[in-house]
Amino acid sequence: MTASTAANGYRIVDVDEAEERFSLFADVESRFPYREFSDEQEFRLYEGGLHVTGDFSAETDGDWVPYNVIVDGDLTVDGDLSWWDDHMGNFVLVTGNVRARNVLLCGNPTVVVRGDLLVDNGVFGCRGEDGGFLDVGGVTRAKTIVNIRYFKMTFSGGRPDATLVADPSFTSCSADFTASCPVDFADDELSEVLLPAMLDPDGYVDEGQIEWALVEGRPILRPGAVPSHLAALAELDALRARSEEVVELDLADRNLREFPEQLFAFPNLGKLSLAGNDEIHQIPERIAELTALEELDLSGLALKRLPAAIGRLEGLRVLDISGNPLRDLPDELGTSPALTVLRARSLNCPIPESFAPPALEELDLSRLRSADGFPHAVTRLARLRTLDLTEAVLGEIPGALLGLTALEELRLDGALGGVPRLPDLAALPRLRVLHVNGHDGDTGRYPDHDLLDAVWPITTLEELNIGRWGAGRHDRRPALTGLPDHAFAAMQGLRRLDLSRNELSELPESFYQLRQLQVVDLHSTSLDRPTLDRLAETFPQVQIDLRGVPTRNDVDDPNWRAVHDLVTNGQAKLGRDHPAAVQLFEEALDRCGTGASFSDHDQLYAYYGLVYALSRLVDADEGLTDRLIGYAERALAMVPEPGEVWHFTDEGQFQEEVTRTAGNSLAWQLMKRGELDRALSIVERALTFGADPAYDYLRDTKVRILLAMGRAAEAYLVVDHVLTRNPDFSDFADFTSAPEFLHWRAANTLT
Template identity: 25%
Template structure:
């Protein structure tokens, strides 16, 4: 790097590297971040107890102290992660200076650069002022698109543009969105992608008509809980950020959401409420740190496209309810540590595309996987049928025993019924009526 010959660059890089190392070491000592839902419940318990100060205490002292410890750990993580983010930002700036061969304290050319920047800012401001003037004059303004304008500031006055339905300020340099944005009662589409946003205002929850929200490629570490109030949302893109969790109640409120992109973040888990998104058609959570899925994931009855690839060493298992995703058409589980698919995986009859590459799979065997999606479905369906038949055999044997109960279990009744339903289709499937050649999808990148 040519810029390392400048003493100021070298000093700044040394300090930034030391600060990054110190912050990461502190986070490592702290251990894993507590689960977000646990943090929320702990905060609620502590707040309720503090509000009842002087009255009868409902929570045992030991449990209360445990809740306080969870909250303290979360706050400590927040503090050190803020330090880490600030240090990494400084290191990135120093690295750019080093690559460009510039001295951080270089005076030459600064006035010229500042003048050029001032000229650009003036042009942008004129464009912004023109939009606001048009609105003030009572002229209809339904769409504002200020994309790639090097915009650093969004005026509060934008929140008073009545009738605005589309606001696109993508690819700018915005660090803050004003609270006044909550005043855009008619806003349906808000695009804030590729800026430098660290947070979103709580007032975003006032956008009750918002249908599309894109906050991808920013520096967000969390989404405000109020985003759950945007019940008209059908598309939410929060990819390419630093999200460690999603709002606890997001699934209970965003029941109309059709597409959710949260890939390229730092998510360790998905909230259990996400299973209530009955309208969800697409879920992309690849390249995170997911340790698993909510146990009730099978309740996503409308889900057709699911990408969980590249969670690497963290994702090892799929819940038993996975086989209830009966409308699933495309599934990417590549680059994980999954050893076995759920026994009822064969129920995914509509599955057309399947990527299982780079997993230590033993069930189904790799020779089956290499034959394609139809072979995998056939193998897993036969396995599930065998399991149900074995359970039926054991139940019949137990029923004939004098010590056995006289009625079969409800689960067995359902299993036998399901066996009857699938037997006919399975016979045809295994006889070759519905077989296809090796799935071409596995020969190309997902």
């Protein structure tokens, strides 16, 4: 504490008195186990409140604060309340209100305010990996609240009256984190909304600069930064001038707080997406006024019920209600006259018996978690062509399903745990696609191999997935090590087959008679050498995935050595002789045929090397474009999605480099072809591994795509961010004298 005057000096109390008088277990103990440290930390009690004329700061002992603070009454700090702990933690409990210029919290302190938190300027919390909480029981008022890097903040008195910049996962309007707290800017938007001075030279958030700016009363946000929900509402207001022309609106992921009333101004609106706006809790009955609606996406909201009026939208063909905590479905939905497609993933409520939309052809109930189990109402949907019950908890597959004589696609992956038997699926006359993999669907219940006996007699299949019938976690089921010889004898029209992640060492004779096969997934099986050789001989034109098959990775095999040597020599040519490198890498890939021995790494490197070399040749020879695009697509197909890359391994780091290089080249070529949405998606994937300024070339590609899409403001944010930390970045040299960018920069940054 500095320059302080206490209304009453503190006294030391023991843990028993503190608990008895202030019920610490109610809100402190769940955050910080103070009893474990009561022999090392004293309890300082300020009775009658506390007024500090300067700053109120933690007095540290090395890397921790050796005491806890209880203020019985109000805490008024004329300066800043600054508290931290980098070790075991500590707590500050205020039974009344807190008033301060700023509240600055870092590390592991637990600060509990049972009354109101009234702050003149800002609240800042960061680095709470091992603790770190701010709990406010009353109202909260401030100009700005920034909550980042795992610090936790709860506001039980309701959403703060402040501009809230925070990680939504660690910010809540209830002490138990069950009530979300709408943020103005999420933590992944920081580089776009913070002033450049708040970022370090590498473009990361500089916590010290934010704290210092708050202390000095300087702004931390760009003056032009507008929360996405307000920007969306402004865009709707601007469109009202030509409301008759508006037929489609995409308002997905705009952080909208409620259903926008402006939507009723667009009488010809035919397609509307509100997906991902998880603060929308209800849809008004007035939605029936949008009589032109044909497609409506309400996925990922916070709806507990749907309005009955949705069933009265006579032209509605496509409806997505996935990912909502719905408690029931209105009966009116079951009579929606034009509804053709209903997507309701992750539904936790029953399907009503009255559910029978007469035109329904596609129904997605994947991850259904209804207490009723199998939704029997679907067996009466006479026109149903596609039924997706992936990872649903079912308990049974009733024989009544066979009444769906129009059914063409049935997906039961991960949904068969606990299902005792399958009906005679061969009785479905039009069934073309069947997915029945043996995964447990994260329920811990694995289906028995005997269920597959109902699959072999089906004669109409073109696509079949029977992968993942391995041993299961904790050996709860024997591994599938073989298939009956007749398994595929009835399936002469089969084109796509997934047998991946089964411990098969060989394939049944009937497999080799499948003359229509186009794609086979044998990833992570245990196929022996004779089987690999026969695959190569029998299916030379079929796309077969043999990644992760141990037999293929025989380092003593002459072909394995030849592929490795070609890739090594091609690598040596990169940067010196790109045409020669292309030739060597393509020769290596020619040897990576079905059944051949080679390493997955060498194959991936060959694709990577081809992308690298061709991207440096394509400007002089546009005839190489198709080859470049094809190799980039194949490279990306071999790399796991970003969340599945093990970045701490050498292989994971190489996969990240492949994602960057192939993603950048592919996005650039797609942009030139005008495929802008796909190009942006691919460069965004590459940027998941592109935080380092060394990869600013990816940001250049993104900027060019955004400009081509007419999204100049988003592009300029990226340009400004890069040029602020590196004014000499040559790829953006054209912007340094571009009037449009300079005008935007002057309006959106502060000197």
